[in-house]
Amino acid sequence: MNFDSFVLAAATADLHDEPDAREHADCVEFRMDLADDPLTALDAYDGELPILATNRAEWDGGEADDDATRLDVLETAVEYDAVEAVDIELKTMRDGGTTGTGQPGVDGERVAAHAREHGANVVVSWHDFEATPGMGELQETLREACEYGDVGKVAVTAQARADVLDLLVATRAATAEGDTVATMAMGEPGRHSRAVAPLYGSRIGYAPVDPAEATAPGQYDLTTLRKLIDTLAGESQA
Numbered sequence: 709m710n711f712d713s714f715v716l717a718a719a720t721a722d723l724h725d726e727p728d729a730r731e732h733a734d735c736v737e738f739r740m741d742l743a744d745d746p747l748t749a750l751d752a753y754d755g756e757l758p759i760l761a762t763n764r765a766e767w768d769g770g771e772a773d774d775d776a777t778r779l780d781v782l783e784t785a786v787e788y789d790a791v792e793a794v795d796i797e798l799k800t801m802r803d804g805g806t807t808g809t810g811q812p813g814v815d816g817e818r819v820a821a822h823a824r825e826h827g828a829n830v831v832v833s834w835h836d837f838e839a840t841p842g843m844g845e846l847q848e849t850l851r852e853a854c855e856y857g858d859v860g861k862v863a864v865t866a867q868a869r870a871d872v873l874d875l876l877v878a879t880r881a882a883t884a885e886g887d888t889v890a891t892m893a894m895g896e897p898g899r900h901s902r903a904v905a906p907l908y909g910s911r912i913g914y915a916p917v918d919p920a921e922a923t924a925p926g927q928y929d930l931t932t933l934r935k936l937i938d939t940l941a942g943e944s945q946a
């Protein structure tokens with residue numbers, strides 16, 4: 709998957725959403741942790757959009773509770789041609805992830821290497837479901853995520869609209885340094901970041917096809933986000 713320009717991901721647990729996503733999305737983020745039988749679904753997939761595979765751990769806001777199994781499944785997923793990118797948590801890259809007992813589990817590097825062998829890009833992600841860290845931590849986290857991944861992604865929680873300002877500055881700074889990043893602020897006060905961050909360099913946006921199936925707080929539905937981003941991009945040529 710090419711992240712040289714902005715990629716809008718239709719986030720879903722159900723690959724049958726793909727035909728409805730096609731008009732507005734550039735790829736499907738398959739939330740494998742929210743799906744019943746994700747590998748069977750990948751096996752049956754015959755959609756047009758490429759897939760960004762995510763198997764989010766419970767300890768990072770997802771529903772996959774066994775880290776070893778989770779990463780094994782993710783490793784298998786990258787073998788499918790349609791899977792052109794994979795999401796791995798920064799914590800998994802740092803220490804292999806953790807099992808439910810807090811012990812280091814299997815190695816994130818192994819999944820990343822397998823992904824690259826199969827031509828898939830690696831998105832290394834970091835989430836804060838409570839708040840937006842200060843500028844220093846934002847910049848350091850983006851930098852570290854970009855060391856491991858082709859894209860470094862930071863999703864924070866905005867408690868006030870102004871929290872987004874730091875995120876945008878960090879996004880712009882990382883992009884100016886040549887890093888490829890994706891940023892967004894979760895929660896209602898951060899909602900506008902999803903439309904605005906791409907103007908400052910964020911290369912991935914996430915939106916559900918059906919607003920009732922949002923995969924994070926504050927997401928716009930796909931049609932709305934596409935329209936907002938295209939409208940703002942059209943107005944920001946100066």
Ligand SMILES: O=C1C[C@@](O)(C(=O)O)C[C@@H](O)[C@@H]1O
Pocket residue numbers: 719737739762795833863892893894914915923924925927
């Ligand atoms: O990490 C992210 C970003 C996200 O949490 C968001 O805020 O849009 C949505 C998730 O599906 C995705 O894996």
